Amino acid sequence: MTAINAFETPMTNLPDQIVDAIRSVIGPSPAVLHEPCFTGNEWIYVKECLDSTFVSSVGEFVDRFEVDLARFTGAKHAVAVVNGTAALHIALKLAGVTSGDEVLIPALTFVATANAVTYCNAIPHFVDSEDSTLGVDANKLRDYLVTHTEQRAGQCVNLTSGRVIRALVPMHTFGHPVDLDGLLAIAHDFNIALVEDAAESLGSYYHGQHTGTFGLLGTLSFNGNKTITTGGGGAILTNDAELARHAKHLTTTAKLPHAWEYCHDEIGYNYRMPNLNAALGCAQLEQLPAMLVAKRALFQHYQAVFASLQGIALVTEPAQCQSNYWLQTLLLDVEQASLRDLVLKATNQSGYMTRPAWMLMHELESFRDCPRMDLSVAQSLAERLINIPSSSCLYYA
Amino acid sequence: MTAINAFETPMTNLPDQIVDAIRSVIGPSPAVLHEPCFTGNEWIYVKECLDSTFVSSVGEFVDRFEVDLARFTGAKHAVAVVNGTAALHIALKLAGVTSGDEVLIPALTFVATANAVTYCNAIPHFVDSEDSTLGVDANKLRDYLVTHTEQRAGQCVNLTSGRVIRALVPMHTFGHPVDLDGLLAIAHDFNIALVEDAAESLGSYYHGQHTGTFGLLGTLSFNGNKTITTGGGGAILTNDAELARHAKHLTTTAKLPHAWEYCHDEIGYNYRMPNLNAALGCAQLEQLPAMLVAKRALFQHYQAVFASLQGIALVTEPAQCQSNYWLQTLLLDVEQASLRDLVLKATNQSGYMTRPAWMLMHELESFRDCPRMDLSVAQSLAERLINIPSSSCLYYA
Numbered sequence: 001m002t003a004i005n006a007f008e009t010p011m012t013n014l015p016d017q018i019v020d021a022i023r024s025v026i027g028p029s030p031a032v033l034h035e036p037c038f039t040g041n042e043w044i045y046v047k048e049c050l051d052s053t054f055v056s057s058v059g060e061f062v063d064r065f066e067v068d069l070a071r072f073t074g075a076k077h078a079v080a081v082v083n084g085t086a087a088l089h090i091a092l093k094l095a096g097v098t099s100g101d102e103v104l105i106p107a108l109t110f111v112a113t114a115n116a117v118t119y120c121n122a123i124p125h126f127v128d129s130e131d132s133t134l135g136v137d138a139n140k141l142r143d144y145l146v147t148h149t150e151q152r153a154g155q156c157v158n159l160t161s162g163r164v165i166r167a168l169v170p171m172h173t174f175g176h177p178v179d180l181d182g183l184l185a186i187a188h189d190f191n192i193a194l195v196e197d198a199a200e201s202l203g204s205y206y207h208g209q210h211t212g213t214f215g216l217l218g219t220l221s222f223n224g225n226k227t228i229t230t231g232g233g234g235a236i237l238t239n240d241a242e243l244a245r246h247a248k249h250l251t252t253t254a255k256l257p258h259a260w261e262y263c264h265d266e267i268g269y270n271y272r273m274p275n276l277n278a279a280l281g282c283a284q285l286e287q288l289p290a291m292l293v294a295k296r297a298l299f300q301h302y303q304a305v306f307a308s309l310q311g312i313a314l315v316t317e318p319a320q321c322q323s324n325y326w327l328q329t330l331l332l333d334v335e336q337a338s339l340r341d342l343v344l345k346a347t348n349q350s351g352y353m354t355r356p357a358w359m360l361m362h363e364l365e366s367f368r369d370c371p372r373m374d375l376s377v378a379q380s381l382a383e384r385l386i387n388i389p390s391s392s393c394l395y396y397a
Numbered sequence: 398m399t400a401i402n403a404f405e406t407p408m409t410n411l412p413d414q415i416v417d418a419i420r421s422v423i424g425p426s427p428a429v430l431h432e433p434c435f436t437g438n439e440w441i442y443v444k445e446c447l448d449s450t451f452v453s454s455v456g457e458f459v460d461r462f463e464v465d466l467a468r469f470t471g472a473k474h475a476v477a478v479v480n481g482t483a484a485l486h487i488a489l490k491l492a493g494v495t496s497g498d499e500v501l502i503p504a505l506t507f508v509a510t511a512n513a514v515t516y517c518n519a520i521p522h523f524v525d526s527e528d529s530t531l532g533v534d535a536n537k538l539r540d541y542l543v544t545h546t547e548q549r550a551g552q553c554v555n556l557t558s559g560r561v562i563r564a565l566v567p568m569h570t571f572g573h574p575v576d577l578d579g580l581l582a583i584a585h586d587f588n589i590a591l592v593e594d595a596a597e598s599l600g601s602y603y604h605g606q607h608t609g610t611f612g613l614l615g616t617l618s619f620n621g622n623k624t625i626t627t628g629g630g631g632a633i634l635t636n637d638a639e640l641a642r643h644a645k646h647l648t649t650t651a652k653l654p655h656a657w658e659y660c661h662d663e664i665g666y667n668y669r670m671p672n673l674n675a676a677l678g679c680a681q682l683e684q685l686p687a688m689l690v691a692k693r694a695l696f697q698h699y700q701a702v703f704a705s706l707q708g709i710a711l712v713t714e715p716a717q718c719q720s721n722y723w724l725q726t727l728l729l730d731v732e733q734a735s736l737r738d739l740v741l742k743a744t745n746q747s748g749y750m751t752r753p754a755w756m757l758m759h760e761l762e763s764f765r766d767c768p769r770m771d772l773s774v775a776q777s778l779a780e781r782l783i784n785i786p787s788s789s790c791l792y793y794a
Contacts, residue, residue: 036452038450046443047443050435050677054621055433055677056626111659119516223453223454232667232674253508259741262752262753262756264508265762268508269512270483270509270629274628276673277671277674354657356657357659365662366661
């Protein structure tokens, strides 16, 4: 097919070119979007855990996983929990989010971010993204807050709804760090708690510091599709010892320590990570540095082939950031947006699993009536983003 | 020490006699209250799961565990979830429990029953137990409902609070089936949904039918202290295909099936049981019949020695019921109640782990102001119950 005008009309052979490009990097299909990579002590630790019979709510691997996580991320404290959604729920509670509050979250995120807000009986308030990070646009958010909120008794009040905006939960999309300097300044200036949804960004750094350690609290996920997995799992990160103690307490049914008495001093949750899952996590964390090298290598190989294709770009880490490249991501040019579903179809039919970004949160029935700012950038990104096969095992040395 | 009057004053040598009796049945200490027993295919299935890399939210072991659970319990459908608390939360939602409702639960239960009610923004309403089952007293409850509620538009309304009593959640205490005939009749006559908290009663039968299969929904737990364990885990049982479909949907983020689109049609939960944990569960379920034999043998050995001790009784299964004997339980005579803490101290100090019943729910700060009926039987039981070492491995053939 001859090029007619690549910059104004969709290039209908782009889907096939993308299939060829992916094949040239990762070899013959099939390839899933992301699969776990077990090349270390996974079976040894899991077997050790089974042999100990301590597979459940207490055990050495949970303690060790928490210590290892804190060491890796540089957070002072890490509390292992049953999944990333549970981590977000508790982090929001600890940030003071309560019934009737609003919580600022990106419209472009996985549904867990919004769901966790509702578990606190609070209301998600959707904010826009920026092209450079895919995450919350700090400048646009600041302008919005200036005109749409006011400070009352040290709280940020939404002038339209009259509700308190209690927290801001940026998400590091596909592992790319958000503009933390800009968002920390907003949190400070508007008296809003910053909770980082770092579910996707274990191994990602903003100005040399690990994501999830900037806010009052941060949350991680170790679901099966993440960079490392515990089967199901998550963690809460914080530098505040009292918040960490409270997080552990709330996630373990709020039981007071006693040799035999069952006294619970507040309404708690059964959000413990089982020791069996932590055993897997300890082994996976040992492999994480090598996985990050492999994921960067995969990015570089993709970059080499996609650089020559017109109409698309491979998403790269923001300036002064180091992304974990959890999910490798193509961004179609605006003029090629109409090709998205054809690309998804061609790649998936060829056995290369790809997917678009999530449906934007305000487009889901459950959140249709929630407050939101102009979301034009998120909207445009959601129409053009495509995740492509990203497993670390594809380039694991 | 000579017997003075065993029937009127505490027998101060009872604690030592109990320690000796336990020792004579299970041998030298230490012995924990309940530990997992891994003597079957646990290693094989867990290793198979790791080798497949499908350790997380989808996988063959989850499907198989659900089929095996349904077959074992006779429920038409079983949905595996992350723990028993999550199972209760979703079962209550599916039973229609919503903000401002009341839910009848025993005061004598683990805190998860009450917590799950609050996760629905509903209010626990505490009811009394009966001596013969340790569970909800159906006769006393019926009398209470007759005088304290009225039917309005097909709903059971608490005359004092004006709130709808939406559900009744009996719990099969320590594995002993509650009076289901009496409670099913109440549920029918008063238009209240019956949800069975069968967390402790996998392998317990009421009139030949498995507990957890009588109510609209039932819930199981596979925590590390239960008869079988998945590390952490639970399940929802129901004979209603639509409720089962909805339970699966709600516990898996309410995502609609699609090759690549992320559309969620209601607010869902991340309550999936990971495949890694289900692999352990499949192996454990194969061992369950032998474990139940072992637990019954342990009961019989305890019974033989405790029969000769005055001042206490070993709790036995209710008439026409088959208990799993999850936790072996001593009940001090009323006159010996003051010895409870001395018994707990003597046994624990001797390395035999024992514990009392849970603190009654209405005595916890969080639930102090919740509605309740007279709880004198539960109160008396809580002062006199002592669980003693109960692991199936103690008498596993």
